[in-house]
Amino acid sequence: MTTPTTTHVRPNYMLIWLYLFLMTIAEVVLAFELPFSQNVKLILLLILAVWKALLVALFFMHLKFERWRLRLIFIVPLPLAAILVTTVIMEKVW
């Protein structure tokens, strides 16, 4: 027997597209035009990149509207990925 999955209100896709476009411009301006230190630029650029990636995952891939058990499939590799990178960095430092 089948069960219905979630029904949700359709997001404003063009608004998400506008956010992504503006954030891409902000990234390029930040990287080449603004007089911040390299460390500040690095942090801000990573925040913008993660923010954009989240917008795509949540609204274009509809993760925001999926059930938690499906979200887990996508979320579980993320801590594993963090462990992978951290372990290699620690190996290098050690």
Place this chain on the structure above:
Amino acid sequence: MTHATHSVDMMRPPVPAEPGAGVYSNKLGMWVFLASDVMFFTALIGSYVVLRFGMPSAWAAPGAVLNVPLTGLNTFLLICSSVSMVKAYAAIADGKKYFLRKVPGKTMQDGGLKFWLLITIICGAGFVGVQVYEYIKLVGHGFTPMGYREGSELAERALADPVRYGAGVAGMYGSTFFTMTGFHGFHVTCGVVSMLYLYFTKVLPEKYSAQDYRGIEVIGLYWHFVDLVWIILFTIVYLI
């Protein structure tokens, strides 16, 4: 209420869910594949981060070797393809199988699945085309997976300004750059080929409907993931 009856601004899944994860098996399979692809790209990006920040000498400055404005344009192209993909998904969810149709009382035409998927394919193919053009230009200037080619324009510039061009680690820079962007480009190419296949075998013959559009949702998930990976790659490889 049947599965097909829904208001225009509401999204419903293409078919009733199966027990277990609560989604149909094609979609579950794509999510599991994407989870494995997360690990694949993490290995690539993680290796790049470790190599880059573990090196005693600095890598080439952003924009010194790579053409950032061109790649920025390419990023915009991929973002546009992502929104056109989701518009294709929304169109078929509303049962709009057509290409373009006049909206009563408006000058604008309304795009259907055939229109939005074609836009996605064109943008995706455009992305691959620009990337191939970028590779040709880079190799022409002397930037190869082995580093700066001897006697090339870039090798001479690196000799004159070794810090800006990261002369000491050019080989590592070249190999990581071409590996990461190459694998991403391969993913985009696979996506374009898959969409072309769907376009000619399912979309044009109007085999998708508001009751069943699983193929569009599944290829859409893949396509948005490819866009998501590029958002991270663009920042890490081109801007930092």
